[in-house]
Amino acid sequence: MEKSMNFASKTLCVVLLSAAAATASAQVRTERNISLNLANQLAAAGVAACAEKGYAVAVTVVDRSGQVKAMHRADNAGPHTLGSSQQKAFTSASAKGSTLAMMETAQKNPGAANLVYLPGFLLLGGGLPVKSGDDVIGGIGIGGAPGGHLDDQCAQAALEKVKDQLK
Secondary structure, eight states: OHHHHHHHHHHHHHHHHHHHHHHHHHTSOOOOOOOHHHHHHHHHHHHHHHHTTTOOOEEEEEETTSOEEEEEEOTTOOTHHHHHHHHHHHHHHHHTSOHHHHHHHHHHOTTGGGGGGSTTOOOSSOEEEEEETTEEEEEEEEEOSSSHHHHHHHHHHHHHHTGGGGO
């Protein structure tokens, strides 16, 4: 009987130590994030995509936590374009979605209309999440084209230009 109790006690200790080790390792996370090099390429591609259409814009790229990684402002882009591009990038990275889609949802759904009151959120077209596989690793925001839907098109073109690096 004493041997079986001793074995049971040892087994219980092993199980508890294994559970504690699993819990400890679960507390450290590894997350994917956008690099400075890729953020700069994406910002430059956004400015270029809009310039091809005659729009002087600002582009901000943020990392997965919404912190600015790169900002480019075209010659002749208005001073307000920096702030709008940053807020769009932050909004898309934070919400992991398109700011154009969020704007449309907020217009149709009174409950979602309150999103405009979140600090730093801007529900205008031109913000898209930057994804590597299923992971959101950042956000791109463009401001300055004559309509958010046009900012959105430029952001899509910029993401298309760097898509091979996002795999």
